[in-house]
Amino acid sequence: MTNKPRTTRSPVIVGLGMTELGKVYGKSSSQFAAEASRLALADAGLLLSEVDGLLISSGVANDIGLGLQVDLGLRDLALLAQMQAFGSTAGAMVQYASMAVESGMAEVVVCVFGDAPLVEGAGAGLAYSDGHRAHSGWTGLQRATGAVVPNVLYSLAARRHMLEYGTTSEQLGALAVAQREWAVLNPLAQMRTPITVADHQNSRIISDPFHLFDCCLVSNGGIAVVVTTAERARDLKQPAVHVLGWAQSHPGSRLRRDDNFGLMTGAAKSGPAAMSMAGVTVEDIDLVEIYDCYTYTAMVTLEDYGFCAKGEGGEFVATPGILGPGGKLKMNTGGGQLSSYYMWGMTPLSEAVIQARGQAGARQQDRHEVVLVSGNGGILDHHSTLIVGS
Numbered sequence: 001m002t003n004k005p006r007t008t009r010s011p012v013i014v015g016l017g018m019t020e021l022g023k024v025y026g027k028s029s030s031q032f033a034a035e036a037s038r039l040a041l042a043d044a045g046l047l048l049s050e051v052d053g054l055l056i057s058s059g060v061a062n063d064i065g066l067g068l069q070v071d072l073g074l075r076d077l078a079l080l081a082q083m084q085a086f087g088s089t090a091g092a093m094v095q096y097a098s099m100a101v102e103s104g105m106a107e108v109v110v111c112v113f114g115d116a117p118l119v120e121g122a123g124a125g126l127a128y129s130d131g132h133r134a135h136s137g138w139t140g141l142q143r144a145t146g147a148v149v150p151n152v153l154y155s156l157a158a159r160r161h162m163l164e165y166g167t168t169s170e171q172l173g174a175l176a177v178a179q180r181e182w183a184v185l186n187p188l189a190q191m192r193t194p195i196t197v198a199d200h201q202n203s204r205i206i207s208d209p210f211h212l213f214d215c216c217l218v219s220n221g222g223i224a225v226v227v228t229t230a231e232r233a234r235d236l237k238q239p240a241v242h243v244l245g246w247a248q249s250h251p252g253s254r255l256r257r258d259d260n261f262g263l264m265t266g267a268a269k270s271g272p273a274a275m276s277m278a279g280v281t282v283e284d285i286d287l288v289e290i291y292d293c294y295t296y297t298a299m300v301t302l303e304d305y306g307f308c309a310k311g312e313g314g315e316f317v318a319t320p321g322i323l324g325p326g327g328k329l330k331m332n333t334g335g336g337q338l339s340s341y342y343m344w345g346m347t348p349l350s351e352a353v354i355q356a357r358g359q360a361g362a363r364q365q366d367r368h369e370v371v372l373v374s375g376n377g378g379i380l381d382h383h384s385t386l387i388v389g390s
Helices: 029-044 068-072 086-103 124-128 137-145 150-165 169-184 197-202 267-278 295-305 313-318 346-357
Strands: 011-018 053-058 079-083 109-115 205-207 221-229 241-249 287-289 371-377 382-389
Touching: 011 029, 011 086, 011 346, 029 053, 029 068, 029 109, 029 221, 053 068, 053 086, 079 086, 086 109, 086 221, 086 241, 086 346, 086 371, 086 382, 150 205, 150 295, 150 313, 169 197, 169 295, 169 313, 221 346, 241 267, 241 346, 267 295, 267 371, 267 382, 287 346, 295 313, 295 371, 346 371, 346 382
Parallel strands: 053 079, 053 109, 287 371
Antiparallel strands: 011 221, 011 241, 109 221, 241 382, 371 382
16 A cells, blocks of 8 residues: 555546557558557547647657657647657656656646567567667677677576576576466457466577577557546546656666676666655555566566565566466566567556556456556666556
C-alpha cells in the first residue's frame, strides 16, 4: 500500500492505445505512432484538440520525428520533444509528462512509441544487424571482435553473472517458461504455445549462453499512453492509473575494466528512489512488469530491485512456485517481451496499465494497487522505474 498523498494535480494515466502488434507490414513507425496516439485518446474519451503535450520515442527504425505533431494536426503545444534512452524511454516519457501536468506546464500529454523494424520476407535478426556502418575508436575495436550487436553484448553480461555467481542456463530457461505461461493467457501475445525447460535447452544458440528462448521478440507496431491530472481524469472514460513514483539511473560505465558490468544495473539506484517517492517498499509491490529483452536482464533486474539477494537471481527464478500464473511473484503477467510483443519500455508499461485498470481478462490479478514498471536501455546503460497503481 502506498502512503503518497494525492492532489487534484497528481499525474495519472487515462488512455492506452495499442495498434496491431507483431508481424504487421505496410506501415511506417510514424504511421503506427499516429494510430496509437489516436487510439489512446479515444480510449480516454479525449479529443486531439485537448492535447497540449506530445512526447515521442522511436525504436530501431528511428523514423519518427517532431513532424508527428503536424501529422496529428496538433496546434499550439506547450510541450513537444523527441526522446531517446532506448528501452528506458517509455518510463522516462511518463516521468516528464507527470512532472509537466503536476507543475501546470501541460494538461494532457501523449507519450507515444512506434517501430517498424520487421521487413516482410526477411528474418527478425536483420532488424538489429550492424550492417556495413563504419566504426572507429573503441567501437571499431569491438567490431573487430564481433562484440557489437545487442545479442553478443548482453551474452557477455550474462556470462559474467554466471561465472561470478554460478547462474545456469537452465535457471534462465525457467524464467522463459514462466513468461510463456503468462502469454498463453494473453490474446495479444505473439507466442502462445507452451514451452518447457527442455524446449529452451534444445532451442538453437543465438549467442552463447543465450538460446533462442532467452531472447526477446522483434515486433512492428505502436503504443501510446495519455497522462493528465487526477482532477481531469474524473470526467474521463477509463479508471485512472496513478503515477506514484519515478526515477532514472544512467551508469555510463559499459565494458570498463574492473567495472560491475553484468553484475549490477541501474535498477539498483532507480528502484529504491522510485519506491521511496511512492512511499512503498518491495514488500508492498503487487505486480512487477520488468523489461525483459533477455531472460538474464529480467533476472538481474529482480536482484537489483531487491526481490532476492544479489547473486541469487538464478536460483530465485528457478524455484517452483515463484514465477508464472499462480506463483508468488506476479511478474510480466502478459508474457513480456520474450513471448508477448516487443515495444521497448511500452511492453511492461502497457501491461501495468491493463492490470491496474482490472482489464486483463484471464490473466487479471486481484491485487493491483501498486505496480512496479522497469525500463532498460542500451546495454544496461539506462534504466527507468515507475510505480503506478489503482
